[in-house]
Every structure is written in structure tokens, then in C-alpha cells.
Amino acid sequence: MSRLRNRGWVLPASFTLALLFGLLPLPELLLPLRPYWLALVLAYWVIETPDRVGLGFAFCIGLLADLMFGGILGDQALRLVVMAFILQRFRARIRFFPLSQQALAMGGLLFNDRVIDAAIHLLAGERLLPWSYWWAPLLGMALWVPLYLLLDALRLGKRRR
Incomplete structure (x- = not known):
């Protein structure tokens, strides 16, 4: 039996947790700082x-997130597809x-995601996003290394000695 087959639960569990973290209620002051877990x-x-995990998966999980979070339908789907495309490239x-x-590259990708999100909100005629909204990519960049190490350890089944 392959070690990766035994760890097949990590992919759906990680996306489920990311979706749930996106739904967690936060105080109004901290909402713009929420990292884009998904x-x-x-x-x-x-x-x-x-x-x-590719473009089709990114689109489907983005549509699911749009439905769960109640935003503009297709907003997160587009943002995640753009991110997946750049990462694949x-x-x-x-x-x-x-x-x-890698954390610096993720910071750039998350900033690009915020630019796309702001453009979508602007085109949809919604209110402009607050300036604090632009701090979230820095928090996501700081979370990249621990998240990467955690998911890698779970996926590969590494144990501490």
C-alpha cells in the first residue's frame, strides 16, 4: 500500500477546514485581516x-466558497482559478x-488576489474596500511556512522523533 493512498483524507479535510475558517465569525475590526485560507x-x-488539484478543482471549490460565503457568484472562483493558473505556470x-x-511569492499572489477582488467589487458597483483590507496578504505570507510544513507532514505522514 502506498503511503500517499493512506493519507487520502488530508486533501478534503484541508479544504473543509479552510472553508470553515473562512466562515468563522470575527470581530468587525479583524474582518479585513482574515487570511484567505482557501x-x-x-x-x-x-x-x-x-x-x-488544477484549474477545474479551483473553479469548483471557488463556486462552493461563493455559495457558502454569500458573495458575488463567481468572485472566488475567478480569483482561485487565476491563482491556480499562475501557480501551475x-x-x-x-x-x-x-x-x-515561497512565502514572498505567496505574498505576491495574495496581493494579486486582492487586486482582482477589488476590481470585481468596483465593476459590480459595490463599496470600495477599506485600506486595512490590504494587510491580509502580509498575514497570509506569514502563515505560509507553518501551513506548508503542517500540510506536508500530514500528507507524507512524517512523525516527530
Whole structure:
């Protein structure tokens, strides 16, 4: 039996938790700082297992998130597909970066995600996003290394000695 087959629960569990973390109620002051958990988890899986998670998966999970979070239908789907496309295009380079450089790349991708989200809100005629909304990519960048190490340990079944 393959070790990866035994760990098949990690992919759905990680996306389920990411969706639930996105639904957790936060105080009004902290709402703009909420990291985009779904994008971080998607980025990990696109980098590490591109044969299982790709553009179609990103679109479907984005539509599910749109339905769960009650936003503009297709907003998160578009944002996640753009992120998955960029990650697939540069996967070979990003995968071999040290984790600190991967975190910087993730910060850039999360900032790009915020730009796309702001453009969608602007085109939909919704109110402009507050300036504190732009701090979330920095928090996501800081969370990349621990999240990557956690998901990698769960996926590969590494144990502490």
C-alpha cells in the first residue's frame, strides 16, 4: 500500500477546514485581516500535487466558497482559478524555492488576489474596500511556512522523533 493512498483524507479535510475558517465569525475590526485560507490551501495542493488539484478543482471549490460565503457568484472562483493558473505556470520554479522565498511569492499572489477582488467589487458597483483590507496578504505570507510544513507532514505522514 502506498503511503500517499493512506493519507487520502488530508486533501478534503484541508479544504473543509479552510472553508470553515473562512466562515468563522470575527470581530468587525479583524474582518479585513482574515487570511484567505482557501487560497493558501489551494496553493499548497497545486504546488505539491498538480495532478490532483488544477484549474477545474479551483473553479469548483471557488463556486462552493461563493455559495457558502454569500458573495458575488463567481468572485472566488475567478480569483482561485487565476491563482491556480499562475501557480501551475511557475510551479517548477516555486517548488524549489526555499520556504522563505515561497512565502514572498505567496505574498505576491495574495496581493494579486486582492487586486482582482477589488476590481470585481468596483465593476459590480459595490463599496470600495477599506485600506486595512490590504494587510491580509502580509498575514497570509506569514502563515505560509507553518501551513506548508503542517500540510506536508500530514500528507507524507512524517512523525516527530
